[in-house]
Amino acid sequence: xxxxWARHPGARHHGAHGEAxxxxxxxxxxxxxxxxxxxxxxxxxxxxxxxxxxxxxxxxGRYPDLSYAxxxxxxxxxxxxxxxNVVPTNGGxxxxxxxxxxxxxxxxxxxxxxxxxxxxxxxxxAGMGVIRRVCRRPETGxxxxxxxxxxxxxxxxxxxxxxxxxxxxxxxxxxxLGIAARVREAGAALILDExxxxxxxxxxxxxxxxxxxxxxxxxxxxxxIPGLRLGCLVCSDAPRVQALQPSWPVNAVAAAAGVAAAGDxxxxxxxxxxxxxxxxxxxxxxxxLPGLDIFPGAANFxxxxxxxxxxxxxxxxxxLVRGCEPFVxxxxxFFRVAVRGGGEKEALVDxxxxxx
Numbered sequence: 001x002x003x004x005w006a007r008h009p010g011a012r013h014h015g016a017h018g019e020a021x022x023x024x025x026x027x028x029x030x031x032x033x034x035x036x037x038x039x040x041x042x043x044x045x046x047x048x049x050x051x052x053x054x055x056x057x058x059x060x061g062r063y064p065d066l067s068y069a070x071x072x073x074x075x076x077x078x079x080x081x082x083x084x085n086v087v088p089t090n091g092g093x094x095x096x097x098x099x100x101x102x103x104x105x106x107x108x109x110x111x112x113x114x115x116x117x118x119x120x121x122x123x124x125x126a127g128m129g130v131i132r133r134v135c136r137r138p139e140t141g142x143x144x145x146x147x148x149x150x151x152x153x154x155x156x157x158x159x160x161x162x163x164x165x166x167x168x169x170x171x172x173x174x175x176x177l178g179i180a181a182r183v184r185e186a187g188a189a190l191i192l193d194e195x196x197x198x199x200x201x202x203x204x205x206x207x208x209x210x211x212x213x214x215x216x217x218x219x220x221x222x223x224x225i226p227g228l229r230l231g232c233l234v235c236s237d238a239p240r241v242q243a244l245q246p247s248w249p250v251n252a253v254a255a256a257a258g259v260a261a262a263g264d265x266x267x268x269x270x271x272x273x274x275x276x277x278x279x280x281x282x283x284x285x286x287x288x289l290p291g292l293d294i295f296p297g298a299a300n301f302x303x304x305x306x307x308x309x310x311x312x313x314x315x316x317x318x319x320l321v322r323g324c325e326p327f328v329x330x331x332x333x334f335f336r337v338a339v340r341g342g343g344e345k346e347a348l349v350d351x352x353x354x355x356x
Contacts, residue, residue, distance in 0.1 A: 032315075035348055036322040037226070038196075038301040038338040041278060042271050044224040048261035052228070055256035064252045071255045075232050078262035079206045079217065087238050088250045088258075092195045092218025092231035093118050099191045099214035099233055100126035100157060102241050107156035112136070112148055114167060114329035116193065119159035128156060134329040138305065142167035142295060149179065152186035161193040162203060166324055166336040168297020170197075176205050184212040191216065195231075196299035198222035198268065199275055203298075206234045221300065222271065223261040228254040275300050279339045285349045286337075291356055300339045306356065308332035313355035319348060 065071075068088045076083030089095040100109065100122040109123035113134045120130045135148035142164070149158070160179060163170035171179075176192065183190040189211075195218035197204045206215045215234040220226040230250060235241050250258075261267070283302055286294050293305040303324070311323040324334035337348065 095216035170298035
């Protein structure tokens with residue numbers, strides 16, 4: 001665990017591992033400076049926190065609205081899509097699992113590696129086989145190679161993350177739509193994960209969903225509410241997808257926070273600008289250290305390559321980063337760091353300097 005990542009059932013691995021590292025190092029988790037979880041450094045919108053507190057006091061004694069009409073309306077307005085195409089979910093991960101189940105035809109799922117580990121898990125849970133194809137490499141800045149989609153025989157679904165986690169590169173809107181068209185021509189569905197597209201909103205294609213394009217969104221990173229678990233799936237046949245869900249997938253507190261957060265346009269605008277500024281500063285500071293390769297990114301994190309011992313040495317100094325050894329196509333030496341505020345950034349840079 002001290003290498004900087006935690007593994008869960010189904011070969012899934014995540015950065016939220018503070019308690020596990022605490023047990024391994026016999027140190028209190030409250031003392032860790034956590035750069036492994038890439039949450040908006042501005043924190044949650046105050047209006048969302050206020051709405052959550054009111055809901056906790058007033059709404060926990062009754063069931064949430066089964067139709068989530070208010071939440072769907074707020075999320076639809078935020079995303080620029082028809083609320084009828086919005087399926088609220090218990091975080092972005094549930095949206096991915098729902099999309100995989102909604103794909104017709106069984107067959108196999110193509111996962112474009114290195115990328116988020118939940119895609120293979122979602123495909124497996126839906127009864128699909130999994131093909132892992134390494135199509136992003138450091139020597140090309142992790143841009144998807146053209147041959148990634150050349151052979152789609154027997155493929156029912158393709159998983160794509162934009163911006164990609166953990167490499168950070170983002171495709172433009174037209175590039176994504178071109179991939180969606182190629183996948184549709186092959187008779188497959190594209191399951192697009194836009195968990196981090198809030199940081200580069202012009203790249204979103206949520207308004208273009210159709211029978212072969214599903215867009216999963218997460219509101220936990222951008223709105224800094226990971227403990228509340230809120231996301232949605234944007235799709236063209238919401239009733240069919242909702243039939244695959246248990247009733248009341250989103251609790252009243254998360255729903256209230258989501259409505260308030262989605263309506264805070266000023267927070268969204270400030271977040272995009274401030275995260276871009278902090279990301280550039282972090283990149284420049286890390287680039288000043290010897291022995292590190294910094295890969296450009298469009299989200300609220302950066303992928304770094306350096307000595308394989310860095311994540312563990314940092315953990316022993318009380319700083320957690322996301323070790324990327326488990327990602328197919330990466331391996332030892334790669335780690336991901338979240339974008340955080342200035343003082344925290346200095347602590348990270350100093351810690352890495354001492355760990356090199």
